[in-house]
Amino acid sequence: MPAIEPKPKLTLAAVAREAGVSAPTVSKVINGRHDVAEETRSRVMAVLARTGYKSPLQQRRSLTGRQAVEVVLDSLNTAYAIEVLNGVLEAAGESNIEVLLNVTSKQGAPRLSAEQRAARIIDEGRCGMIVVTSAFNEAQLDAFRRRGVPSAVIDPFNPPPGDVVSVGATNWAGGKEATSHLLELGHRRIAYLGGPDGVECNQARLHGYLAAMGASGVTVDGRSIIPGSFRSEHGVEGLKSLLQLERRPTAIFAANDSIALGVLAEARRQGIRVPEDISLVGFDGTYRAEESVPALTSVAQPLQEMGRAALRSILSQMQGEALSSRRVELATHLVIRESTAPPPVTA
Amino acid sequence: MPAIEPKPKLTLAAVAREAGVSAPTVSKVINGRHDVAEETRSRVMAVLARTGYKSPLQQRRSLTGRQAVEVVLDSLNTAYAIEVLNGVLEAAGESNIEVLLNVTSKQGAPRLSAEQRAARIIDEGRCGMIVVTSAFNEAQLDAFRRRGVPSAVIDPFNPPPGDVVSVGATNWAGGKEATSHLLELGHRRIAYLGGPDGVECNQARLHGYLAAMGASGVTVDGRSIIPGSFRSEHGVEGLKSLLQLERRPTAIFAANDSIALGVLAEARRQGIRVPEDISLVGFDGTYRAEESVPALTSVAQPLQEMGRAALRSILSQMQGEALSSRRVELATHLVIRESTAPPPVTA
DNA sequence: CTGAAAGCGCTTACAG
């Protein structure tokens, strides 16, 4: 008659046996050493995830603390960041996870290397990291992956390099929809005030714009495509430039709402009415589009949803679920407000 | 000739040697076992204290773990909250303290009682709590105090009840300064679009306004003092009401920037120019005052400083310093921008 | 890249 099997304590050695490797190898994986074959690493990580192995330190932690996710942002002074953060907070609240905030512009660039940071996250029993910034490079993000720290990137500018899980929006489709809306209103001379040339989301929006123009057989005047920055100053200067053209555009598609608000401010100064004299579409669709006068027609990014998706991905990664995809793009949608109308008849 | 003494690692064995006992005995003392002679225990404890011995667990924690402060906010969708949070983040960064974010509107009302929450904060080794909301009542705040959790309140509306440490702004002086500015420009018919009647910061601003008016010997028309909410809708409706008066005011002091922006939007709709036809002063002085067209003259609250002061107070409380005062009020200052000018000559 | 062997620091079981 077998005695009550005492549940064998979950030690590193047990994990090693289960994974068919030696204890030192498991130790190396846990500590993020480089001298482990990728194949071996993933096998061990799978066992770690399945058994829920915890180091003595983590065991002690998990008795007292709740799990937390660290959110790294460049700044809180953009509506973009706040909306994403709101989404993360909401999803975190539902899953009873705490949110640690790290704002690089206020708290200084992380003093720790990604390796050290990953170590800390593991030691403290945190569950992961949501990065809403371009501040981390591929090597750093890779360090998280190697150490098994669930992480997800929401980059406002570029999709992250490498194998990292990331969440974005359908920028190309959004650009196309904004432009189609203007075309349907009857506009033909539509300018594009873009963001920085090298930034991928800007390129996608531009190509969406070009696709819509091309599909309607409208020729694009190269001088009415002006790349620049994502700041309102670019809208101010951009509008000034566009007003120099012999054949002024009757509509402007701005690559984000900040640019569009700059256009709006400069238009007011110049006595140009929006939308009567010129139509204007922005991109992002944060509350600033809603609050402006006139309220701004804009391609809304599902920023809260993106934050929620990032947190959900962290949770799946924690549970060792297979990821359906490394990259998720959520749909944008055009919100028509007061800044767009048919072109003036005299035009 | 002695070699370079390598600083010997401070192990339990070293402590044992130092105390003239065996390693197991030190282990027992550390773990609070009872089978140690009182005399031996105190000798070992003395060495532990003198050498500052830390168990591997503690060592690891003090290398990696940092203390954290929890910030409780109602919402991130106000410039007020963001500015305060920016201040907290900055001061926390300097002191190497982590910031845990709790947004009640997103994460739901705290499911834990204040007692439970205090217990958790203590267990997790956090250092304290900054409350930027009216969500906690006196009993709850008192629970923190009783359990020795350092806390500070920054209430946008009312100073907290009881003995709680709080940080605020000089609302009365701010109201007086705003009104004096308008009086100096030559205005006499100055309206006050206020916040909710029962809210203390609103009362202070109103009485500052009344004090300035009184000091200049100007009689106040009771109908031009309109209490309401701190929202822009109140500015819209308030301006409509004021325009009904036979003797229209030439200037408006709004109890916050949201109200002022509502006034601005409605003025634009009605074709009333600011500041040519009517002058306007707001309160808060966040970036929204800066960005509006025309830029808003406003009484700036030192919101970032308030956040910093709250964090500093937490740190002092941690270190057991005697508090100089339970209530700190930081000075507001008037920022003159484009929305104020002398009254129209015809008035 | 892997793991047997040695090592480290702490804890446990138990003889005195």
Place this chain on the structure above:
DNA sequence: CTGAAAGCGCTTACAG
């Protein structure tokens, strides 16, 4: 009550 000895779980150094 004390400590020599054995043990535990993880890590390190290094041979292959």
